[in-house]
Amino acid sequence: METAVSLRRLGACLLLGAGLAAQVRAQELAARRLNFERAWIVATLQPVKRHVSELSVLEKKLAAASDYNGAIRAREERLKLQHEIERLDKELLLLQSREVSMKAAELGDKIMLSIDSAVLKDVRREAGAITGWTRPGASAEWKLPALPPGGYDLVLRYRCGPLEGGSITAKEARFTLTSPVETTLRGPEDRNLGTLKLSESNTTLTLTATSVFKDNLMQLLGVTLVPAAR
Numbered sequence: 001m002e003t004a005v006s007l008r009r010l011g012a013c014l015l016l017g018a019g020l021a022a023q024v025r026a027q028e029l030a031a032r033r034l035n036f037e038r039a040w041i042v043a044t045l046q047p048v049k050r051h052v053s054e055l056s057v058l059e060k061k062l063a064a065a066s067d068y069n070g071a072i073r074a075r076e077e078r079l080k081l082q083h084e085i086e087r088l089d090k091e092l093l094l095l096q097s098r099e100v101s102m103k104a105a106e107l108g109d110k111i112m113l114s115i116d117s118a119v120l121k122d123v124r125r126e127a128g129a130i131t132g133w134t135r136p137g138a139s140a141e142w143k144l145p146a147l148p149p150g151g152y153d154l155v156l157r158y159r160c161g162p163l164e165g166g167s168i169t170a171k172e173a174r175f176t177l178t179s180p181v182e183t184t185l186r187g188p189e190d191r192n193l194g195t196l197k198l199s200e201s202n203t204t205l206t207l208t209a210t211s212v213f214k215d216n217l218m219q220l221l222g223v224t225l226v227p228a229a230r
Contacts, residue, residue: 038095041088048088052081111152113142113205113223126219129159133166133217139208142223144172146202151195151228156207158218159188165218166211174199178210181218188221195228 055078062071115130122138123130130140154170160183170177170193179193196205205225209217 034095034098038092041092041095045085045088045092048081048085052078052085055081109226111145111147111225113144113225115220115222118142129219129221131216131219133209133212133220134215136209136211138217139206140220141204141206143204144198144202144225147198147225149198149200151197152225153228154193154196155190155224155226156193156220157188157190157222157224158184158220160184160218163214164216165213166209168193168217169208169210170196171206171208172196172198173203188219190222190224196225 055074059071059074059078062068062074115125115128118130118140119142120130120140122132122135123140124132126132132138154177156168158181160181162183165181165183167178167180170179175197177194177196179191182191184191205223207220207223
């Protein structure tokens with residue numbers, strides 16, 4: 001009886017493993033196809049754009065020589081190619097959107113940033129936390145992994161006593177998000193500061209104290225990004 005149960009469990013595990021492997025292969029194939037399509041469009045656009053520029057020069061040259069029929073034909077060909085460029089450009093944007101969606105699907109529900117990997121300025125690590133936010137301008141910075149551009153909820157886990165607090169600003173390459181740091185009455189708590197937009201896939205996240213109530217802003221224990229669409 002036990003042997004039969006073990007065999008059934010083994011069979012279920014093998015089927016699950018095979019299913020996961022097939023899913024990974026399908027995702028990899030889709031990513032390769034998308035990259036090929038994008039590379040093909042980019043490679044096609046360059047010579048077409050160059051030909052449009054040449055036709056524009058030819059059109060003006062023929063018009064100056066009073067060859068109006070030739071100028072009209074050059075213009076018609078140029079306009080036809082410009083429409084083709086617009087079509088290819090829309091396809092490229094669609095492929096980029098699909099790539100972002102694929103990357104977002106590959107992300108876990110949460111992207112956790114390590115306290116130990118932060119680059120510190122006027123703050124310090126102490127007992128697994130970042131503390132010593134004693135004045136405005138004190139900051140901690142993380143190099144983010146390759147994330148799809150878009151909105152991410154910024155969740156901080158911190159401890160803030162009655163004589164601590166103030167406000168903090170989160171900043172990436174272009175966008176910022178400012179939020180109060182409020183007292184936590186029951187020890188460490190998770191607080192969602194709001195949605196921060198990431199403008200590019202390879203960027204940094206900087207948390208900077210913008211105001212400090214008294215001697216310290218907080219003890220920061222964790223930083224988590226959650227895709228806003230989740």
